[in-house]
Amino acid sequence: MEFRDNEAIYLQIAGYVSEKILRQQWPPDDKIPSVRDLASELQVNPNTVMRTYEFLQNQGVVYNKRGIGFFVAPDAGQKVKQMRRARFLQQELPEVFKTIFLLDISLEELEQRYTQFKAEQLASLPISTEIPNGQ
Amino acid sequence: MVRIRNLHFGYARRHPLFQNLNLSLDRGHIYGLLGKNGAGKTTLLKNIVGLAFPWAGTCLIDEQPAAARRPQVLEDLFFLPEEVYAPALTAEQFVAHTAGFYPRFSTEQLYEYLQELEVPRGAKLNKFSHGQQKKFMIAFALAANTGLLVLDEPTNGLDIPSKVQFRKILASALSEERCMVISTHQVRDLESLIDTVVVVHNREIVLNEEIDQLAERLTFATGAAAEAPGAFHMGSSVRGPVAIRPNETGAYSRVDLELLFNALTDADAASLYSYLNQPSHASVQ
Numbered sequence: 001m002e003f004r005d006n007e008a009i010y011l012q013i014a015g016y017v018s019e020k021i022l023r024q025q026w027p028p029d030d031k032i033p034s035v036r037d038l039a040s041e042l043q044v045n046p047n048t049v050m051r052t053y054e055f056l057q058n059q060g061v062v063y064n065k066r067g068i069g070f071f072v073a074p075d076a077g078q079k080v081k082q083m084r085r086a087r088f089l090q091q092e093l094p095e096v097f098k099t100i101f102l103l104d105i106s107l108e109e110l111e112q113r114y115t116q117f118k119a120e121q122l123a124s125l126p127i128s129t130e131i132p133n134g135q
Numbered sequence: 136m137v138r139i140r141n142l143h144f145g146y147a148r149r150h151p152l153f154q155n156l157n158l159s160l161d162r163g164h165i166y167g168l169l170g171k172n173g174a175g176k177t178t179l180l181k182n183i184v185g186l187a188f189p190w191a192g193t194c195l196i197d198e199q200p201a202a203a204r205r206p207q208v209l210e211d212l213f214f215l216p217e218e219v220y221a222p223a224l225t226a227e228q229f230v231a232h233t234a235g236f237y238p239r240f241s242t243e244q245l246y247e248y249l250q251e252l253e254v255p256r257g258a259k260l261n262k263f264s265h266g267q268q269k270k271f272m273i274a275f276a277l278a279a280n281t282g283l284l285v286l287d288e289p290t291n292g293l294d295i296p297s298k299v300q301f302r303k304i305l306a307s308a309l310s311e312e313r314c315m316v317i318s319t320h321q322v323r324d325l326e327s328l329i330d331t332v333v334v335v336h337n338r339e340i341v342l343n344e345e346i347d348q349l350a351e352r353l354t355f356a357t358g359a360a361a362e363a364p365g366a367f368h369m370g371s372s373v374r375g376p377v378a379i380r381p382n383e384t385g386a387y388s389r390v391d392l393e394l395l396f397n398a399l400t401d402a403d404a405a406s407l408y409s410y411l412n413q414p415s416h417a418s419v420q
Contacts, residue, residue, distance in 0.1 A: 043328065047164070
């Protein structure tokens with residue numbers, strides 16, 4: 001996994017886990033990889049992954065069964081979307097705005113392109129309509 | 136796990152390498168030991184594991200002096216030197232001769248690691264290439280399951296896929312009971328794997344700090360932000376100017392270990408050094 005410079009690694013891993021949950025690759029009440037296995041897969045310190053799991057537990061995205069491991073919370077999808085939205089608005093949108101401002105791209109053009117993008121997404125992914133737009 | 140107090144050591148009486156050096160290393164962490172050529176990284180590791188005897192001061196492993204080389208200390212300790220010695224034995228023979236010294240050695244793990252590192256089976260170890268020999272010894276060192284694992288430049292001589300496998304194995308091998316110390320010049324090889332950075336410079340330890348703590352206290356600025364006054368250290372990169380500044384906003388920036396190392400070993404490192412050595416609550420909050 002390639003990490004960006006502007007966000008703590010444990011939060012980037014939280015983003016990775018959230019993505020798995022949103023895409024239903026890790027469905028509700030399923031056991032997620034152990035700290036050791038995910039650390040190995042991502043080639044990071046296990047303490048970092050532990051921090052990720054504790055963070056996600058505090059956010060109600062995963063829960064801990066003592067001695068067994070971490071599991072996806074039943075309403076994890078909803079929780080992840082809230083978190084993901086906050087993260088997008090705080091972290092990613094300012095970057096996008098910066099580029100839009102620098103390149104002088106009009107809101108009309110953005111709107112037109114986004115409408116087109118949305119239509120394409122809905123056409124190609126009829127089942128997972130929830131993902132691109134939240135609610 | 137490792138406690139070094141007031142260590143004095145050198146190879147020639149007139150040239151002490153360490154003076155009043157202090158260092159504590161605990162279980163559950165992967166330490167990255169950084170230092171310039173000749174700063175004494177390998178010598179420090181040798182003092183830690185009892186291969187060199189302090190002039191003065193103590194090097195303890197679990198309260199026992201390392202230099203006493205007691206069996207109960209040695210069976211829970213593995214030191215892998217940069218240049219490994221590979222005898223004319225097959226893997227099976229080497230295990231039969233050596234594994235008995237390590238009560239928690241796992242043959243099953245060894246062969247699993249050897250497979251992941253793509254080390255061939257059957258041949259004698261001295262017929263292997265340098266890289267294969269090194270990978271065999273890394274696998275053996277990890278499979279020994281010792282509480283203290285000390286690796287001197289483990290990624291030197293490893294090809295690109297082997298470095299990836301090495302990181303994967305190391306990440307899966309850390310536990311609450313193990314303390315791993317890795318010396319390296321290739322900070323990028325191990326950047327997201329080590330959780331604590333130790334820097335040896337000018338005969339002492341100038342940094343022993345968790346990377347998360349460093350990220351909280353320092354900002355690694357680029358571009359215009361790097362050129363503002365008040366930086367501890369400035370450098371340049373392909374992305375433009377870079378600088379280390381106090382973290383005043385609490386925003387995260389990735390700890391640039393190379394820049395940090397250059398700052399700490401620079402002639403005017405005093406302000407950064409004293410900033411990092413004051414209690415952390417004095418700075419950010």
